[in-house]
Amino acid sequence: MEETSSAVATTSSSSAGEGTDEQHQAGGAQAGAGMDTLSEGSEDEFETDGKTSTGRETEDDGQSSDDEIASDEESEEEKPPYDPSGRQTYRNACRRLGVTPAACFMKLCESEEIDMGHYGVGPKGATAIAVAMGSNTKVLRLLLNNNGLYEDGCQAICKMMEDNCYITHLDLSCNQMRAVGSMAAQKMLKNNNTLSDLTCSGNLFDDQCATHWAGAIRTTLHLKKLDLSHNEFDEEGGKVLGPAIGDNESLQELSLRWNHLRLDGAVAIAMAMGSNQMLKVLDLAWNGFANEGAAAMGEALKSNSSLEVLDLSFNRISEDGAKLLAKGIAVNESLRVLRLGSNPLATGGVSAILQAIKSNSNNIIEELRFDNITITRDLMDLLNELKTSRPKFTVTHGGLGGAEARQENDKRKDPMVLVKQYIDRANLRLVDFFNSIDKDKSMSVTKEELEIGLERAKVPMTKEQIRELVTKLDKDGDGEIDYGEFVYGAQQVTQAEREAKKKRNLEVKRRQQDEANKSQVFKQQQEEAQTAAASAKRTDA
Known part of the structure; x- marks a missing residue:
């Protein structure tokens, strides 16, 4: 086995040694050039997978690495920062x-x-x-x-x-x-x-x-x-x-x-x-x-x-x-x-x-x-x-x-209002009603005469309301109510009723106007919603 190996080695050496002088010279020149190059790039040598690479190879790899780093940096710059607001x-x-x-x-x-x-x-x-x-x-x-x-x-x-x-x-x-x-x-x-x-x-x-x-x-x-x-x-x-x-x-x-x-x-x-x-x-x-x-x-x-x-x-x-x-x-x-x-x-x-x-x-x-x-x-x-x-x-x-509600409301009413309502329902004149109470035709009635007259006419009033009525109508404080005071009290009720009616009419008009305004606003909102919906549908289309 040793002889055979030696022979093979000798044969290879002989084969390698064969050739013209020109070939040997060319080979030497290439080797010299190779050495010069290796010498110049020796500082850049590095080993990869057990093989030695030249400086040119290292330079190419370095260039690729730099390009990748630059690309990563550009990507990071292009990526927007996190926005928690969206x-x-x-x-x-x-x-x-x-x-x-x-x-x-x-x-x-x-x-x-x-x-x-x-x-x-x-x-x-x-x-x-x-x-x-x-x-x-x-x-x-x-x-x-x-x-x-x-x-x-x-x-x-x-x-x-x-x-x-x-x-x-x-x-x-x-x-x-x-x-x-x-x-x-x-x-x-x-x-x-x-x-x-x-x-x-x-x-x-x-x-x-x-x-x-x-x-x-x-x-x-x-x-x-x-x-x-x-x-x-x-x-x-x-x-x-x-x-x-x-x-x-x-x-x-x-x-x-x-x-x-x-x-x-x-x-x-x-x-x-x-x-x-x-x-x-x-x-x-x-x-x-x-x-x-x-x-x-x-x-x-x-x-x-x-x-x-x-x-x-x-x-x-x-x-x-x-x-x-x-x-x-x-x-x-x-x-x-x-x-x-x-x-x-x-x-x-x-x-x-x-x-x-x-x-x-x-x-x-x-x-x-x-x-x-x-x-x-x-x-x-x-x-x-x-x-x-x-x-x-x-x-x-x-x-x-x-009925209880009507009675409760009557108790809270002005006594003269109750008298005026009775007179209106009975289709009487003020003078006729007053004469029916004024038995002596003196055009003046006492508290007792007024109370008896109201009870006889069945005007729905309590004794407390009658006393309140006398106090309200007896302007001169003599304890009696003459016809003039009675008429004045009735006129005050009529005036209050007119003002209340006017106030109610104004309130009705105000409510009607409010309803009209609300209706107009609602209609406007509906139109705006329909316009927005139609616009959205056109955009979707």
Whole structure:
């Protein structure tokens, strides 16, 4: 083996040594040049993967490295700084969507609240706001009511809210969200963990949308206040929403006022309060609960221990319904405010509610509202008794009704007004009435003659009012009333009536003018909203 290797080495050496002198000289020259180059670049030598590179190779690599560093520096310079307000992001989004940036948003995007109600934002404008809010860490309350956002705009806002962890209050009312918007809201509430107050009133939600909202109410764990007023939930919608409300464990305030909840739907909503032990404020005014809903609410109040404010105004609840509701009030210990105004409760219904409050020593009701409902003197006495035993107890009602109210009003009237009204009703002249009292035709009457004459004529006056009349008419203080003083008193009443009538007419004109102005403003707002919506649609197109 050693001999063979030696032979191979010798052969290789011989082969390498073969060639002409010219070849050897050329090889030497190349070697010399190579050495010179190596010598000149020796300081730049570096090892890579076990091989030695020349200075030229090093120079090329260094140039590439410098280019990469420069490129990175340029990239860092081009990358905008982080903007917690989202202002630049908003500008860029508006540019891409082809909408004009709203100066209001640009101004408020660094504050805690952005209120852009009635601003004509439109669907694309809402999309730009949603993009900006994706990076905004300042805003806590976003109010976009009455902006013509429609389904697409509301969907963009709700999509943004799925990941937003700063906004706690959101107002999307009066934006025609409809079914698409209610679906987006359901998904938003399922994924969002920060939102605590949501207003979606006046968005044309119907019974189909009730399914989406029922899902949202069931799944949300953080929402505290929800406003779904001024929508179109009907009986079927109530039947869907009711069980979801009963299952909810986070809501503390819920408004369903101004819907069409009635019959079985109203009963389902009321029954939910039997199982829900979180809601503190429930607004159901302007629906159709009627006696069936009132009865169901009465049953629910027997077991409910959380509800503090209940509004059932304008719900067509009659005396029978009030009596059934009173059965729950008689045992409930959490309710503080009860509003039953503008219901046909009648005397029996009001009495049942008051007696239920009186009989329950653990009841803590402090405010009771019977707006536009008149009461009797007996009920007034009962109210005064409750006020005596409960210092904080307040009641609002429509005043005394029926004959008692007329008598009470007559007692407060000017005595001469009562005399003048009697004379007018009897179609008498002043002189004729005075002569009927002045038996001796002296054109002057004493206090006794006046009292006898008024009693005989059955003028509705008490002795105290007669004494007041004498004091008022006896200008010279002689204890008698002559015809001239009587005429002067009647003239004062006539003048006061004319001034009162003039004042009433002016008040009527003022109210009519106010209504006309409000109508004009409303019409103008509607036109502006329609113009903004049309502009938004053209922009979208």
